[in-house]
Amino acid sequence: RNGIPPLGGFIARMYAADKEYVKAKYNLGKLRDIENIVADAVGVSVPFNNYITGYCAFTHKAGIHAKAILNNPSTYEILRPEDFGMTRYVAIGHRLTGWNAVKNRVEQLGLPLTDADCKQITNKIKNLADIRPLSLDDVDKLLRKYGQAKEDNSHHAILENIDTPDQITEW
DSSP states (O other): OOOOOOOOHHHHHHHOOOOOHHHHOOOOGGGGHHHHHHHHTTTTOOOTTTTTTTTTTTTOOOOHHHHHHHHHHHGGGGGGGGGOOOOEEOSSSTTOOOHHHHHHHHHHHHOOOOOOHHHHHHHHHHHTTTOOEEEEHHHHHHHHHHHHHHHHTOOHHHHTTSHHHHHHHHH
């Protein structure tokens, strides 16, 4: 006897055993809604680290781990977030970020930055994140400002003149 498992954990186990059967039989995209209804009914919150539907369920942040997820998600994810109506998120505003994750964000934003640029920006992000984690908005502002400054070759000054995350927030 194992007790009463959480619904998300039970679904995850069934999905891992026979993905196609579970996808055909259940509307997996409704799992989050069901868990929220139950949580509201009993007056609790769904834990941030809850199976499948928690805030951090498909969040990745460590450098080599994030690189593997970006290259081939199945290296770390036995469950596909899309099958559950969820999305994968690679966090980049912290001291553990790697330059491949920053490069991926640069590509998402369509900025013409080189690998060397991404590595320099990553070092700045790590230094700033030692003070406090940066929001995605802060990182995007930094990347865009650096990209604009690169047009007139003043991009190095952008990184040199930022000492705290608050300076980015003020832009």
